[in-house]
Amino acid sequence: MRIIAIANQKGGCGKTTTAINLAASLAVNGRRVLLIDMDPQAHATLGLNVSSELCIYNVLSRLTDRKIALSEAIIPISERLHIVPSGIVLSTLEQELSGEIGRESCLLDALNEAPLEYDYILIDCPPNLGILTINAIRASSELIIPTEASRFSLEGINQLIDIVNLIRERLNHRVEYKILITSFDSRLAHSFDMLKKIREGFSHNLFNTIIHVNVKLKEAQNKGSHIINYNKYSRGAKDYFSLSREIISQEELFPMSAITASQEQKQQKQKEVILTLTAPQAKEVFLAGDFNKWQINDWARMEPKEDGIWFKRLQLKPGCYKYRFVVDGKWIKDPVNPNYQMNPFGSMDSLFEVKEE
Numbered sequence: 001m002r003i004i005a006i007a008n009q010k011g012g013c014g015k016t017t018t019a020i021n022l023a024a025s026l027a028v029n030g031r032r033v034l035l036i037d038m039d040p041q042a043h044a045t046l047g048l049n050v051s052s053e054l055c056i057y058n059v060l061s062r063l064t065d066r067k068i069a070l071s072e073a074i075i076p077i078s079e080r081l082h083i084v085p086s087g088i089v090l091s092t093l094e095q096e097l098s099g100e101i102g103r104e105s106c107l108l109d110a111l112n113e114a115p116l117e118y119d120y121i122l123i124d125c126p127p128n129l130g131i132l133t134i135n136a137i138r139a140s141s142e143l144i145i146p147t148e149a150s151r152f153s154l155e156g157i158n159q160l161i162d163i164v165n166l167i168r169e170r171l172n173h174r175v176e177y178k179i180l181i182t183s184f185d186s187r188l189a190h191s192f193d194m195l196k197k198i199r200e201g202f203s204h205n206l207f208n209t210i211i212h213v214n215v216k217l218k219e220a221q222n223k224g225s226h227i228i229n230y231n232k233y234s235r236g237a238k239d240y241f242s243l244s245r246e247i248i249s250q251e252e253l254f255p256m257s258a259i260t261a262s263q264e265q266k267q268q269k270q271k272e273v274i275l276t277l278t279a280p281q282a283k284e285v286f287l288a289g290d291f292n293k294w295q296i297n298d299w300a301r302m303e304p305k306e307d308g309i310w311f312k313r314l315q316l317k318p319g320c321y322k323y324r325f326v327v328d329g330k331w332i333k334d335p336v337n338p339n340y341q342m343n344p345f346g347s348m349d350s351l352f353e354v355k356e357e
């Protein structure tokens with residue numbers, strides 16, 4: 001598993017755009033990806049149209065009365081792309097941790113608590129060098145520094161590299177960093193001047209891929225989607241796909257750890273469940289439940305089969321689950337399941353149990 005932080009204290013340089021679209025491109029390449037939103041602005045969370053009461057704050061805080069494990073905060077976006085969302089409450093963590101010993105390692109501790117079944121974990125950082133960014137770098141083995149080709153960006157990169165060096169000296173943790181040029185405008189001569197300067201200063205630590213200015217990237221973020229869903233033929237989609245290939249080509253330098261014995265045990269504990277709904281007239285059917293935090297997204301989409309039957313295959317641990325179907329935008333309970341209960345909105349949730357045996 002490769003854990004990559006995406007950080008730069010400069011605001012608006014393309015951290016979140018890179019986190020979302022690189023994660024989606026790695027997933028398209030068959031990699032299992034977890035995106036952790038470590039920014040209280042929650043732009044990655046919003047940019048993937050996720051809303052959740054519980055977030056990374058509930059994983060990292062010791063004061064919250066709703067403490068959860070990292071694995072409990074995960075929300076599936078599609079088959080291979082999952083997210084741990086953020087929320088504004090995360091902004092209080094900085095102060096909360098100020099007096100704590102080991103405050104730089106909270107995220108690392110949470111990641112170590114239970115093995116996770118991903119090939120990549122990407123961490124989107126806030127625009128500062130505070131404790132949240134330091135936690136992200138401490139938990140990572142690699143760091144991507146998105147940078148626009150402008151004069152002031154260069155000063156910021158040096159400050160960030162100072163932090164990387166400090167983490168190596170004080171915490172004995174080595175992180176490989178690489179700079180990614182973002183929002184590159186090839187119509188401006190100035191862009192090429194700055195690119196030359198960055199190449200001179202950081203030639204060994206620069207991605208070959210350059211991310212060009214592309215309005216489709218902005219539009220996708222505003223629509224709550226990643227670029228591959230929004231417009232896979234756009235320049236932005238091609239650039240991020242090419243970045244994902246460049247990162248994948250370095251996999252032998254960062255060996256992907258094999259699934260550990262405990263992960264195998266965990267996988268074995270999960271059971272396959274298939275839910276079906278007969279809806280011959282429906283154009284689109286989703287399955288939402290507490291197992292996916294009630295999100296309507298690609299992951300929740302049910303597949304149509306012959307005879308108007310829609311189905312969804314789930315891998316779930318033993319336990320009791322609530323669910324509803326969303327048929328062409330209308331929420332309904334399972335019409336053939338006699339087990340249901342009223343929810344706080346006054347409608348019915350269907351229920352099922354995954355048994356140990």
Ligand SMILES: Nc1ncnc2c1ncn2[C@@H]1O[C@H](COP(=O)(O)OP(=O)(O)OP(=O)(O)O)[C@@H](O)[C@H]1O
Nearest residue numbers: 011012013014015016017127183212213214218221
């Ligand atoms: N290559 C690009 N082409 C066009 N627009 C872009 C590109 N990259 C990012 N943007 C837009 O620029 C704005 C800032 O980008 P983004 O949110 O990714 O930056 P950030 O570094 O995460 O910001 P913050 O520091 O606030 O977290 C967004 O509106 C985004 O859609």
Ligand SMILES: [Mg+2]
Nearest residue numbers: 015016039043
């Ligand atoms: Mg951001």
